[in-house]
Amino acid sequence: MESTLERTWAEIDLDKVVHNYRTLKARIGENCKFLGVVKADSYGSGSIPVSKVLQEEGADYLAVSSIDEAIELRKHDITLPILILGHTPKEEVKNLIKYQITQAVSCIEDAYDYSEEAGKANGTLTIHIKADTGMSRIGFLCNDEELDASVNQIVEAMALPGLLTEGIFTHLAVSDEPGEFCKDYTNHQIANFKEAIVKAEARSGKKFAIRHCANTGGVARYPETWLDFDMVRPGLLLYGYGEFAEELGLKPVMALKSKVYGIKHYPADTRISYGGIFTTKRPTRMGIIPYGYADGFFRCLSNRVEVYTESGLVNQRGKICMDMCMIDLTDVPEVGEGSTVEIFGNLQSINDIAALAGTIPYEIACAVSKRVPRIYYRNGEIVGKELMLRG
């Protein structure tokens, strides 16, 4: 659906996706494949345009979390291999095969179910085995105690008819965290992953074509994850968020902007918004921006956050409402009705907003809601405006 309004909008700079991709690709080198994680609508940036750019740039693989996300990409001319990281109900195996989507397999029961369904569909399902080496989420449990038994199950899965095991992967739980403990933990995960691979290959007599474990933390801090494996799997870095992105010279893809749509003047001692948590201390010129928690502004940021105007940062005042919030423009008379403000992007980092909200940039990016139109830029020009509401 096309957007008509200039209310609050997200500018998605696809040139920055290109820049980030090329920078990361240069880092990992020619011998390692690149999977772009485009789940959750590319962390709020629009999975279709981002995937198209990655496809053009020669990325090797994409990953999403569900079959719905994968089929959406297929219906929009994405021909790259797509890996579903999460669980898919066995009833959907026929569609996985039909749309040539790769499925993660994280337990032996699923492997049997998928094999049976592939047989019924008279096709072959391409799979990547998921090993749990310490994330303690999904996957064949490959901790020190269970590794050997789990490898036997992995080998059992690999031998099932109707399944083609193309790859194996694991997910690193603390690769982006500082400190010796996290370093040891990550290295231990990598070591267990390697051991599981060596044993599964020896026992099955087959080789995994694509072995992968590097998320953002891996790509940023553990060269082994691209030097010793076949593919990396970053998400956050691709979008240019987080401290590692800054260190690596990557650029934030999304800038969230809004417009002052009204100005009010209040005397001192006026309580502002729900709950009256802010009281003016002086005659105040208050701007109203149509950006609230239903757009993805976190209410916990109320009265603590700043937004960037053409004249610099100003304070947000009072509780953030569902559809709007107030900003103090008393000291910036040149900022008026129709002025654009940036909530995060190039002038104010999403990382700072996340820190202030007590969360991670992932959550802030994913929270930008459906009613915020995405405006896509390529070579400095607008190439699309998309509103994710039902058209």
Ligand SMILES: *Cc1c(COP(=O)(O)O)cnc(C)c1O
């Ligand atoms: C989300 C996800 C990634 C990407 O993580 P980032 O921290 O954004 O790089 C990689 N692998 C798996 C299994 C994931 O779920």
